[in-house]
């Protein structure tokens with residue numbers, strides 16, 4: 001068993017090394033990946049993978065180990081750029097040029113020895129600080145391992161009794177997850193350490209979204225980062241609702257996939273599945289034909305059925321929050337998500353796509369709010385012009401007075417009219433929508449938005 005684990009570790013180490021160093025049939029991203037990997041071999045916490053193929057080694061995450069968990073009472077970390085400088089002051093002296101495999105193994109053993117010594121000599125919560133204020137990285141790693149943050153209660157999971165158990169409850173006061181210093185700032189950036197940023201791919205009112213390459217698995221993801229710094233507990237709690245909703249929902253083909261999230265530098269980062277683009281209309285985009293609009297409507301209705309069955313509502317369905325990936329529509333941006341039973345605070349989304357009842361603070365049929373918003377979204381992309389955010393046309397839409405869509409089937413216009421009915425009770429549920437016979441028509445997908 002132990003042997004197998006070791007060989008797994010070895011395989012992972014050498015696999016990554018092979019990928020990042022020798023793969024010269026390079027695409028742009030592979031090149032970037034290699035460059036990055038080379039950069040990171042000289043950066044503070046990376047262990048040399050080449051050096052570890054025969055021995056047990058300290059996992060790199062012990063050193064990367066979520067610097068955002070570091071508690072405040074230590075002075076700022078001495079961030080160094082060379083592996084040699086990572087060694088504790090008492091470590092055996094090390095030669096400057098670490099080239100041979102044997103020497104590198106020795107270095108790793110030194111690190112292990114330091115860690116062990118510190119484990120024995122220090123209290124679990126007091127990293128070693130010498131006279132110059134130097135805190136050894138291994139001490140920080142040790143601290144990270146013994147001081148995990150408390151477990152968060154997910155308000156979207158109603159009946160999970162284990163959710164109430166906090167295995168770290170008695171240590172909560174010492175490692176409060178919301179303490180500002182626990183949110184990064186000093187120390188290393190998890191974002192920079194784990195990801196290579198390719199480009200910004202989106203911007204919303206609260207966040208910027210980047211296409212990134214994850215260093216350890218070589219895959220592309222989207223990382224959403226809050227634009228504002230979240231200094232208050234309440235702000236962080238609110239921002240967290242988005243990831244809690246995504247995590248509680250789990251996987252669905254038509255919902256953007258959620259990977260992980262963390263606080264860093266008072267900002268929330270969310271790692272997600274990377275999609276191609278959203279479906280908002282812009283000057284260059286053509287009008288979406290009925291066949292494609294029906295595909296979008298059907299797929300997002302399935303996403304809504306899925307979330308409504310879990311007692312969750314989205315409350316911000318609109319073209320900017322529907323993404324496409326390989327011709328599949330995915331609902332994203334759960335920043336306004338709430339509970340169907342109204343037991344969580346309601347923050348309504350973009351007023352252009354909201355029905356009148358929610359603008360009047362009537363929260364009795366929150367699932368039907370999503371249906372109205374989906375109807376307004378499909379109406380907008382089919383009509384090819386952005387819905388107004390005020391004025392008579394805005395008011396007409398809220399009252400269900402829709403200008404006809406020339407050239408579209410009566411069946412399609414009727415379904416839109418039903419979704420945009422001012423009376424929420426008369427709107428179809430997501431389940432009824434999904435089962436509508438209009439979706440049995442043969443698919444007609446000759447068009448791609450953007």
Ligand SMILES: Nc1ncnc2c1ncn2[C@@H]1O[C@H](COP(=O)(O)OP(=O)(O)OP(=O)(O)O)[C@@H](O)[C@H]1O
Nearest residue numbers: 202203204205206207209222273274275278320333
């Ligand atoms: N997973 C993703 N893949 C590709 N693009 C994405 C992804 N997530 C977000 N985007 C892009 O980034 C934009 C902004 O993201 P998002 O809507 O989540 O931010 P926001 O600040 O919460 O927005 P809002 O202003 O709607 O509150 C989206 O409209 C979309 O174009």
Ligand SMILES: [Mg+2]
Nearest residue numbers: 204320321333
């Ligand atoms: Mg958005």
